Amino acid sequence: GAVVSQHPSWVICKSGTSVKIECRSLDFQATTMFWYRQFPKQSLMLMATSNEGSKATYEQGVEKDKFLINHASLTLSTLTVTSAHPEDSSFYICSARETGPKGYTFGSGTRLTVV
C-alpha cells in the first residue's frame, strides 16, 4: 500500500532557529500534499495544501512567511518552520493523496519542541 515517510519524527530546537520537516511519498507520486498541525488532545488543523511545482495554498491564519512549504518534486514536500518560537511547538503531520478515490495517506508525524 501507499506509504508516506515523514522525517524527523521528533526535533528539539532553540528559539529563533529554523527547522525543516520532510514528507516523502515512497511508492507513489503525489501531486498534492497537505500539512497539518495538531495541538495536544485536539484534532488536526490543515495548515496548507502543497502542490508540486507551484506555490502552496495556506489556510486562513497561517503565516506563509513563517511556515515555508516547498513541493519541488512529485515525491517530496518540505515544511520549514522559520524563526521558531515556543508557541510553534506542536505535532506536525503531512499527508499525500494518490490519484483517484484512494484516500489520503498520512506520515507518522513530527513532534517539534522549541526551547
Place this chain on the structure above:
Amino acid sequence: AQSVTQLGSHVSVSEGALVLLRCNYSSSVPPYLFWYVQYPNQGLQLLLKYTTGATLVKGINGFEAEFKKSETSFHLTKPSAHMSDAAEYFCAVSGTAGNQFYFGTGTSLTVIP
C-alpha cells in the same frame, strides 16, 4: 463546504463490549468519508473509507461503518472492544474532487479491562 461533527470527545467501554463512535457530516457534494485511528505520538492510520457503492464498509481490526445518507452519518462500530483499540479516532470527509480534507475533533476511546 464540508464539515464533520464527532459526538462525544471521550468514550469508555468495557473490554468485549460494543464500540460505537458517532460521526455526522455536512457536505454540499457527495462525500468521501473516512475513519482514522491515531496512537500517541504517531500519525494517522486509515481504518476504513466510503467512496461509492456498498454503504456498509468493513475496515481493519474488526471495525466497520455504515454510510447513511438520510441521517448524514458515518458511525464507526466494532462488536467487541479489545484493549489495543484504545486510541484517538478521527472521522473525516472530503469532496469527490479530493481537494480538501476535513477532520472531526476526534474521539478518545478508553477500554476498561
